Amino acid sequence: MARPVKLYNHSVAPNPRRVRIFAAEKGIELALEEINILAGESRTPEFLAKNSSGAVPVLELDDDGSYLSESVAICRYLEGLQPEPNLLGRDLSELALRLTFTRRARRLSVDASQQKDASSVASHYNRIDSRRLQ
Numbered sequence: 001m002a003r004p005v006k007l008y009n010h011s012v013a014p015n016p017r018r019v020r021i022f023a024a025e026k027g028i029e030l031a032l033e034e035i036n037i038l039a040g041e042s043r044t045p046e047f048l049a050k051n052s053s054g055a056v057p058v059l060e061l062d063d064d065g066s067y068l069s070e071s072v073a074i075c076r077y078l079e080g081l082q083p084e085p086n087l088l089g090r091d092l093s094e095l096a097l098r099l100t101f102t103r104r105a106r107r108l109s110v111d112a113s114q115q116k117d118a119s120s121v122a123s124h125y126n127r128i129d130s131r132r133l134q
Contacts, residue, residue: 003031005028005030005059006030006060007019007020007032007059008050008059009033010034010037010042011034013057015070016056016071022078025085026082037056042055050069057071075088
C-alpha cells in the first residue's frame, strides 16, 4: 500500500475540508498535520516556507519535496494520482459542467449564509435579474 500523502490541515476550515472529502471519495489516505491557524501556526517561518500565503491546505509532494497549495490544485493533483473514480470529468464538457454546478452551489451556499431564509435568497436573485433586464 502506498504511503499516505501529507496534508497540512485545519479541521474546521472549508478549503482543507474540500481536499479531505475529495481524497476520501478517491480512497486516498491522507496523513494530516493539524495547523492551528487561529493560533498563528500558519504564520511561522517554517510554515511560510511551505506556503508563502500562510494558508491551508498544503499538500507535501513526496517526489521532490515541494508543496502544493490551493484546494482546487490539490484536488486536480490527487485526481492525477488516482484517476478512478473520476471526480473531475473525463473530457472538457464534463469538466465544464462540473465546474458550473460547483460554482452555482458555492454561490448559493454563500448567499444563503448571508440571508435569513431560502425565500430571501430567491428574492435576492430576482432583484439581480430584474436589474440586468433594465
